[in-house]
Amino acid sequence: MGESMEKQEWGFKENHELHAAAAFTIRHILQAIIENIDEPQTGKSVIHLGHGDPSAFPLFRTPTVVEDALIASIRSAHFNSGANHAIEIILTVLARPGANILFPRPNYPIYEARARFSPLEVRHYDLIPDKGWEVDLDGVKALANDKTVAIVLINPGNPCGNVFTFEHMKKIAETARQLGILVIADEVYAHQVFGEKPFIPMGVFGDIAPVVTLGSLSKRWVVPADPPTVIQVKLNIPGFDDVVDDTDFCMKLAKEESLIVFPGDAAGLKNWVRVSFAAEPEVLKDAIRRMKAFCLRHAKHY
Ligand SMILES: Cc1ncc(COP(=O)(O)O)c(C=O)c1O
Incomplete structure (x- = not known):
């Protein structure tokens, strides 16, 4: 660089929105x-x-058989980076200028952070505490418009620990169909339901609305994870x-x-x-x- 050259403003800049989202972990x-x-x-x-993450507690240690399988998997290069990576991919694929996506409130915060990377407006629908954290379907209908691409559903829920009934899930699928949107079913805790209510995969309603299901090796086998x-x-x-x-x-x-x-x-x-x-x-x-x-x-x- 010549000594006479004046300092120019750099053409690349910090993404302030991203900075704010990343600070809130x-x-x-x-x-x-x-x-x-x-x-x-x-x-x-x-x-x-x-x-x-319950694997911090002695009662929820990762089984050694899984640790061995993971090591073998990494060595043979068949390792994948979990549901967080899947979230990143699906949001990237869906993003387009003007599009919006429906997230639950409360939510697993990675969704919010990932959405900031892409041109996707985030709209929040409520989970209703007095109804076992069911989806506020009227709220969903009010939020969605012709630019809505998908609704994210976390079932079994994080952070609320809810497990949705068959009837409620059917209504969610029917609502998604009416609105013409994809259902992203985050089912990473599918194998960690301890109560009376059975877990029902959203894929059961795949003939009503399109469903993309996210699973997780880490949650299934308690390899550093946060199940309900x-x-x-x-x-x-x-x-x-x-x-x-x-x-x-x-x-x-x-x-x-x-x-x-x-x-x-x-x-x-x-x-x-x-x-x-x-x-x-x-x-x-x-x-x-x-x-x-x-x-x-x-x-x-x-
Ligand atoms: C609801 C939810 N989805 C996805 C993930 C990410 O799962 P993975 O550990 O497979 O990346 C988590 C992790 O805490 C989660 O709570």
Whole structure:
């Protein structure tokens, strides 16, 4: 470069939208909560129920047979990069200027981050807590237009742990057909349903609407994963004296009780918290005692 050359403005620039989306990750939020912990002050060892990933707990270790199979797979170059990669591919394929896509609220945040990479407007439909986190189908119809390309459905759900009924899924498929949109069925937790309700794959309704199903080796075999070993708990914020919202709750709980849970706001669910129940029963009992003591201490006294 000649010495006389003036500095030009670079033709490539930082993508500010992407920067903002990438800064808002589960890891960053948990780190901020962890920084609040004052173990010597509380005299209590840390309980981390903010993990989505249950393989951090002894009860959910990856079977060695799977580790061996993965190593063999990597060595023979048949390795693929999981459902996150599939999300990236499908959103890239669907993106076109002016197009929009319907995501659930609350959502698995990777969808939001990936959508920022592409010309895809994101529209959020609600999951209804009082109806077992069913899809608000009227909301879906109101949101969609002729530029809507797909609806993302996470079933079994993350972060809500919902498992949809056959009847509800049929209605979703019929709605997708009416709207002329693709259903992206994220079924990475298909093999981790513990309750009474059976899991039904969306592909069953493939004759009603087109369905792309996402599965995951990591979730199927508990190779670092976050299956629905979590529950969402709604906070009664007005019932607290000095807790202003879910993030404040998590920060104070970490500081005073060395207990980590995850603020729902990060997944679009303001004033809820996500609690992992993958820890050993004794640890969970201790965590519940701490949470109760915290709530009693901060409750409004009328
Ligand atoms: C709903 C959902 N979809 C997809 C993924 C990504 O799965 P994988 O680990 O196979 O990339 C996750 C991981 O947490 C998830 O919770």
